Amino acid sequence: MKIGFGITGAGHLLLDSVELLEKLMAKHDVTVLLSAAGEEVLKMYGLYERVEKITGGYYNELIREKEQKFSYPITGRFSLGKYDLLIVSPATSNTIGKIVNGIADTLITNAVAQAGKGGVKTRIIPVDLESGDLDTVLPSKLELDLCQKCEVCEAAADCPGDAITPGIEIDLLKCQGCGACAVACPFSAISAGKIITIHMREIDIKNTAKLHDFEGVEVLGHPSDLRII
Ligand SMILES: Cc1cc2nc3c(=O)[nH]c(=O)nc-3n(C[C@H](O)[C@H](O)[C@H](O)COP(=O)(O)O)c2cc1C
Incomplete structure (x- = not known):
């Protein structure tokens, strides 16, 4: 076909x-x-x-x-x-x-x-x-409540796309979804594949x-x- x-x-x-x-x-x-x-x-x-x-x-x-x-x-x-x-x-x-x-x-x-x-x-x-709520998955996200705002951000250092502004956000248009940041951050401040509920x-x-x-x-x-x- x-x-x-x-x-x-x-x-x-x-x-x-x-x-x-x-x-x-x-x-x-x-x-x-x-x-x-x-x-x-x-x-x-x-x-x-x-x-x-x-x-x-x-x-x-x-x-x-x-x-x-x-x-x-x-x-x-x-x-x-x-x-x-x-x-x-x-x-x-x-x-x-x-x-x-x-x-x-x-x-x-x-x-x-x-x-x-x-x-x-x-x-x-x-x-x-269908009407109602839907569970869906997010791309990589910097969780600010877990971010320790380290002097040298290991997640940012390991990002091949230079997508991370430490202590602030991930620029998703630069993110390649490789997950290196989540591995590098010692405080687990980067989530990948987090499930959220949205309303249709x-x-x-x-x-x-x-x-x-x-x-x-x-x-x-x-x-x-x-x-x-
Ligand atoms: C990470 C991310 C996930 C998205 N997921 C959805 C989604 O599940 N459903 C949706 O309707 N739009 C979603 N969007 C928004 C669409 O990408 C946006 O409306 C876009 O203009 C759609 O253009 P297209 O219909 O030509 O592909 C998402 C955007 C981003 C950045």
Whole structure:
């Protein structure tokens, strides 16, 4: 099968999505499409290199929104029906909100729009599925209540991306999610993979519900619900 796999900028379900991608790559031609935020967030969670490593070659490319211009000519492959399937996992509330309002101004929303026009089946795995609270995972975080504001910060010294301002914060846009800081800090003041509970907004849940009316689009609750591997 020829599959397009879109990754947007959600931390939630991101690891499960990369694991699904790895399984699909072993059996199918998979073109990976990264939204600009998807690329940033993959790096924050230390997953970007994992995706980069498995991509390459015709129809197995890594397409980065940051390297595209405004008309996303690559998505012409979807309008021409060159793919059997488009998967978007995870799909942020931003991306879902745009899709259900017919907006196609990002790499991923454009791919979904063109897939609709080209008759390519689409499977979307949204983060915002059900009302209520959701447990989700954070990237590396400096816990200020544990930080001893050492004269020489060992976590900052070991950070390859120079992302840490000691005693203040981690700049997530510089963080590569390698976890070296958490190992280096003798006071365990850096958490990685901390679980927090967030409240789902009703507008996002309503937007996700609207996806069900889209021809050719199926909504899945989790990457493991995809049944084509
Ligand atoms: C660490 C981190 C995690 C995020 N996780 C989520 C998430 O789980 N769900 C979501 O809707 N947005 C999340 N965002 C916000 C999106 O990245 C942001 O809305 C972005 O504009 C989405 O763009 P995209 O839909 O084009 O990928 C996260 C941002 C950061 C920095």
